[in-house]
Amino acid sequence: MADMLNERSQQILEAIIEEHIATAQPVGSRAITTRLPTRLSPATVRNVMADLEEQGFLCSPHTSAGRIPTELGYRFYVDTLLQVVRLGQQQQDRIQAEYHWQGLQMSELLHTASKTLSSASSYTGLVMMPRLQKTIFRHIEFVKLSSRQILAVFVTQSGLVQNKLIELDEELTASDLEQISNYLNQEMAGLSIKEMQNRLLAEMAKEKALYDHLLQRALRLSEAALDTDSDGDIIIEGTSCFLEQPEFGDLERMKRVFRAFERKSVLFALLDRGLQNEGVQILIGSETEYSEIAGCSLITAAYSGKRGTLGTLGIIGPSRMPYSKVIPIVGYTASLVSRLLDQESD
Amino acid sequence: MADMLNERSQQILEAIIEEHIATAQPVGSRAITTRLPTRLSPATVRNVMADLEEQGFLCSPHTSAGRIPTELGYRFYVDTLLQVVRLGQQQQDRIQAEYHWQGLQMSELLHTASKTLSSASSYTGLVMMPRLQKTIFRHIEFVKLSSRQILAVFVTQSGLVQNKLIELDEELTASDLEQISNYLNQEMAGLSIKEMQNRLLAEMAKEKALYDHLLQRALRLSEAALDTDSDGDIIIEGTSCFLEQPEFGDLERMKRVFRAFERKSVLFALLDRGLQNEGVQILIGSETEYSEIAGCSLITAAYSGKRGTLGTLGIIGPSRMPYSKVIPIVGYTASLVSRLLDQESD
DNA sequence: CGTTAGCACTCAGACCCTCAGAGTGCTAAC
DNA sequence: GTTAGCACTCTGAGGGTCTGAGTGCTAACG
Numbered sequence: 001m002a003d004m005l006n007e008r009s010q011q012i013l014e015a016i017i018e019e020h021i022a023t024a025q026p027v028g029s030r031a032i033t034t035r036l037p038t039r040l041s042p043a044t045v046r047n048v049m050a051d052l053e054e055q056g057f058l059c060s061p062h063t064s065a066g067r068i069p070t071e072l073g074y075r076f077y078v079d080t081l082l083q084v085v086r087l088g089q090q091q092q093d094r095i096q097a098e099y100h101w102q103g104l105q106m107s108e109l110l111h112t113a114s115k116t117l118s119s120a121s122s123y124t125g126l127v128m129m130p131r132l133q134k135t136i137f138r139h140i141e142f143v144k145l146s147s148r149q150i151l152a153v154f155v156t157q158s159g160l161v162q163n164k165l166i167e168l169d170e171e172l173t174a175s176d177l178e179q180i181s182n183y184l185n186q187e188m189a190g191l192s193i194k195e196m197q198n199r200l201l202a203e204m205a206k207e208k209a210l211y212d213h214l215l216q217r218a219l220r221l222s223e224a225a226l227d228t229d230s231d232g233d234i235i236i237e238g239t240s241c242f243l244e245q246p247e248f249g250d251l252e253r254m255k256r257v258f259r260a261f262e263r264k265s266v267l268f269a270l271l272d273r274g275l276q277n278e279g280v281q282i283l284i285g286s287e288t289e290y291s292e293i294a295g296c297s298l299i300t301a302a303y304s305g306k307r308g309t310l311g312t313l314g315i316i317g318p319s320r321m322p323y324s325k326v327i328p329i330v331g332y333t334a335s336l337v338s339r340l341l342d343q344e345s346d
Numbered sequence: 347m348a349d350m351l352n353e354r355s356q357q358i359l360e361a362i363i364e365e366h367i368a369t370a371q372p373v374g375s376r377a378i379t380t381r382l383p384t385r386l387s388p389a390t391v392r393n394v395m396a397d398l399e400e401q402g403f404l405c406s407p408h409t410s411a412g413r414i415p416t417e418l419g420y421r422f423y424v425d426t427l428l429q430v431v432r433l434g435q436q437q438q439d440r441i442q443a444e445y446h447w448q449g450l451q452m453s454e455l456l457h458t459a460s461k462t463l464s465s466a467s468s469y470t471g472l473v474m475m476p477r478l479q480k481t482i483f484r485h486i487e488f489v490k491l492s493s494r495q496i497l498a499v500f501v502t503q504s505g506l507v508q509n510k511l512i513e514l515d516e517e518l519t520a521s522d523l524e525q526i527s528n529y530l531n532q533e534m535a536g537l538s539i540k541e542m543q544n545r546l547l548a549e550m551a552k553e554k555a556l557y558d559h560l561l562q563r564a565l566r567l568s569e570a571a572l573d574t575d576s577d578g579d580i581i582i583e584g585t586s587c588f589l590e591q592p593e594f595g596d597l598e599r600m601k602r603v604f605r606a607f608e609r610k611s612v613l614f615a616l617l618d619r620g621l622q623n624e625g626v627q628i629l630i631g632s633e634t635e636y637s638e639i640a641g642c643s644l645i646t647a648a649y650s651g652k653r654g655t656l657g658t659l660g661i662i663g664p665s666r667m668p669y670s671k672v673i674p675i676v677g678y679t680a681s682l683v684s685r686l687l688d689q690e691s692d
Numbered sequence: 693c694g695t696t697a698g699c700a701c702t703c704a705g706a707c708c709c710t711c712a713g714a715g716t717g718c719t720a721a722c
Numbered sequence: 723g724t725t726a727g728c729a730c731t732c733t734g735a736g737g738g739t740c741t742g743a744g745t746g747c748t749a750a751c752g
Contacts, residue, residue, distance in 0.1 A: 064732040161509045240604035258586035410703045
């Protein structure tokens with residue numbers, strides 16, 4: 001792919017894309033000549049631009065406007081031309097300072113992450129809450145609220161706390177509850193929630209005919225406690241950044257984007273895809289495969305606790321986006337969040 | 347105030363306002379004649395309209411447009427002309443159905459409330475989370491996560507659960523923790539969090555010289571647990587409804603509104619004001635006293651648990667809003683939420 | 693004296709035209 | 723292969739005109 005273009009064509013493509021990112025305007029041959037290392041006439045640049053258009057890297061909104069990058073153009077730029085620099089120390093410090101780090105709960109930490117992603121990039125910050133299924137069980141506690149009402153509190157290895165109110169159809173004494181939680185804490189520690197659920201189901205099947213009521217209750221109770229309905233929430237911050245983007249001056253497009261933000265399912269699917277990948281993942285325009293957010297790009301990276309990947313975070317903005325600035329921000333935030341989560345679960 | 351206008355002027359004002367609410371356009375004398383019970387000529391209506399403008403209820407964007415209501419006009423309409431009907435049974439049912447009621451946690455309940463407010467009204471739903479300070483303490487539990495790390499879980503009378511991670515500078519055994527929580531649960535049940543904090547401070551002062559280490563620790567631990575940083579969050583749903591409103595076609599105004607939504611402090615102050623009032627409160631335009639949301643109106647109502655007011659909920663939208671439809675929605679939602687919260691804390 | 697018809701007046705918005713500027717592609721010369 | 727020159731195209735701004743909606747005023751009417 002990179003071979004399709006000679007050195008000079010690549011330079012010109014890069015210059016066009018960077019100029020367009022800066023100005024949001026179609027770029028003419030004239031403007032490019034000043035940005036190039038070698039002195040070239042506009043006419044020469046025009047020839048090259050015509051070739052680039054032929055090959056699908058550029059297109060022109062109309063005859064007498066300049067050129068703008070296509071999605072293929074951005075993709076080539078990101079894959080081949082762009083060199084990502086690490087984040088400067090002072091910017092790292094500025095981001096880190098936002099997490100005035102005093103025993104934050106995980107959920108607050110992730111809210112902060114979403115906010116800093118947005119403020120540092122001036123695009124919209126996204127953070128996927130950890131998928132409980134994949135986190136590691138650490139501790140469970142049952143709090144008796146009334147005769148038939150129990151609050152289950154469970155904590156994951158990475159410090160995420162989850163509450164669940166359970167209505168009982170039979171009464172359990174405080175010591176029953178203690179026995180049950182002791183059993184679970186001893187037997188299940190170190191399993192993922194998913195594994196734990198499977199184990200519970202297996203035990204329940206095995207013990208079906210058994211007379212050990214307490215065990216049965218334990219199994220049923222913990223099953224209820226782990227039933228994770230609030231799984232996979234997404235924290236979105238800085239949606240108003242979209243209002244600043246000239247390419248969304250069209251209200252119709254803007255509405256589509258905002259509605260997608262409210263439904264969240266689209267963003268969830270996209271962030272979920274990022275779980276598999278190492279490092280920073282970039283989705284440009286229709287690569288997202290959702291027409292609601294046409295013209296948008298997504299930069300994501302997975303964050304992790306001690307025991308592996310927990311979720312993804314990133315930013316979403318128009319495809320015309322300063323990738324070289326945004327990619328390090330996402331990368332740094334992911335590693336910072338991972339580090340902070342590691343600390344937390346000492 | 348109501349005496350300033352005779353019967354006919356009031357009818358005409360009402361017709362103008364309702365027409366404007368329906369069309370978002372300035373209303374002409376001609377259009378009004380068809381909406382009036384008594385047959386009048388446009389010329390007569392014009393005379394009345396001129397008077398209404400004189401008195402500040404109407405204004406005209408320019409000479410040859412019709413009239414639009416001023417804030418004073420809306421205020422008079424809401425106070426005097428509008429008769430609020432109760433919500434129809436089928437609409438009540440439709441709203442209530444959204445709360446498929448199976449052991450929801452309070453926070454999910456309130457999220458649902460915000461969503462139904464938005465979807466039922468097609469404006470933006472707002473719900474203020476209860477101010478912990480004012481809720482009633484019910485139960486506290488300490489979960490030992492590691493030697494120096496404790497998770498405090500406390501539950502309020504109305505079923506709100508709050509977690510807090512506490513770092514210790516000295517080690518506490520499991521039985522210490524149990525003693526401490528027993529002490530707190532016995533001594534403090536039924537107090538508001540605010541009262542409880544005061545009580546703790548008083549005890550701490552009194553026992554300063556004392557050698558009862560356990561008590562000292564109990565006091566310090568619970569003080570940390572109750573330190574409510576996440577207090578007063580606001581749940582906003584359906585911001586994209588603003589994009590539909592023709593009066594916010596102007597991007598500048600739209601941006602201001604969205605930024606206010608992101609900062610939340612403005613909305614918080616407004617909802618907080620609604621805590622004092624009985625019934626549904628209506629703030630029109632500049633009555634909100636925040637220029638960021640100029641041209642917006644806020645309809646709010648307080649919701650409560652068994653033991654008094656917990657917080658406020660409502661909707662925000664353009665001042666041109668079908669008050670007669672929206673007010674019952676807010677009122678009904680507030681009472682529904684109150685009822686559900688009452689059930690929960692049996 | 694309140695109501696109404698008639699009329700002159702105003703103004704926004706649609707429409708059309710023109711023009712300047714930016715940028716292109718092509719051709720021919722370097 | 724590169725560049726200068728040139729004819730061509732298209733957008734967007736600016737300005738003029740026209741229409742329709744709506745007004746305020748005046749005078750007549752019951």
